[in-house]
Amino acid sequence: MNLKALIRDVPDFPNKGVLFRDISPLLKNPDALDFVAHKLVEGIDLSRVEYFAGIESRGFILAMLLSATHKKGFMPIRKAGKLPPPVFQTSYDLEYGKATIELPPGTGNIMIIDDVLATGGTLQAAIDLSRQAGYKVEHVAVLINLTFLNKMKFNDSEIHSVLQY
Numbered sequence: 001m002n003l004k005a006l007i008r009d010v011p012d013f014p015n016k017g018v019l020f021r022d023i024s025p026l027l028k029n030p031d032a033l034d035f036v037a038h039k040l041v042e043g044i045d046l047s048r049v050e051y052f053a054g055i056e057s058r059g060f061i062l063a064m065l066l067s068a069t070h071k072k073g074f075m076p077i078r079k080a081g082k083l084p085p086p087v088f089q090t091s092y093d094l095e096y097g098k099a100t101i102e103l104p105p106g107t108g109n110i111m112i113i114d115d116v117l118a119t120g121g122t123l124q125a126a127i128d129l130s131r132q133a134g135y136k137v138e139h140v141a142v143l144i145n146l147t148f149l150n151k152m153k154f155n156d157s158e159i160h161s162v163l164q165y
Contacts, residue, residue: 001035003163007144021116021144021165023058036062037069039162040113040141048138050108051075055101055126056082058115062143066113075110075135077103077126088133092125101125103133111139117159120152127154 006026013020026032040062051073054063060076067074080089080100087102099122112126123140130137140154145161152159 001032003032003035006032007163021146023115023143027061033065034069036143036162037065040066040143040160041070041111042160044111044139044141044160046070046072048109049111051110051135053077053103053110053112053126053130053135055112055114055122059113062115063113066111073108075103075106077101077112077129088129090125090129090132092121094119094121099125101129103129103135105133107134108136109138110135111141112137113140114142116144116146117142117152117161118146118149120150123152123159 003026006029008022008025010020010022049072052063052066053075054060055077056079064074078101080102083102083104087104089100089102091098091100110130112130114123117123127137127140141160144163144165145159147164
């Protein structure tokens with residue numbers, strides 16, 4: 001399936017010089033969603049995963065898709081101030097600013113999901129935050145890896161992704 005045909009390039013968004021990869025057209029396509037729901041976990045031992053943790057906001061959509069498809073729980077990794085206490089919190093640099101994410105304390109094995117891996121700041125912060133909050137991060141996957149912007153690895157392996165640019 002040609003998923004790249006369902007990704008819309010938006011130049012200079014959210015800031016000048018940034019090429020935003022809009023997954024909205026892909027989300028409208030039920031066949032593409034089914035394809036993605038299986039490709040994101042291809043080669044993953046799902047018996048070791050209890051929850052899919054989605055990073056706000058588009059990571060929520062993908063993690064919920066995986067949770068429903070593969071009969072696992074869902075956990076939101078939220079922007080600061082969106083979850084009731086108690087929460088763990090971490091701040092990090094974005095390619096065009098700063099951000100803070102939060103997660104309630106807990107236990108269990110998780111797979112972290114996001115839409116796009118750019119420089120890796122958000123994904124690394126989510127990994128660190130999940131561990132700090134008490135979870136064991138078993139796997140990490142993204143729909144799109146902008147490989148020209150990062151060389152990020154998880155457990156000494158390339159980040160699992162469906163599309164690479």
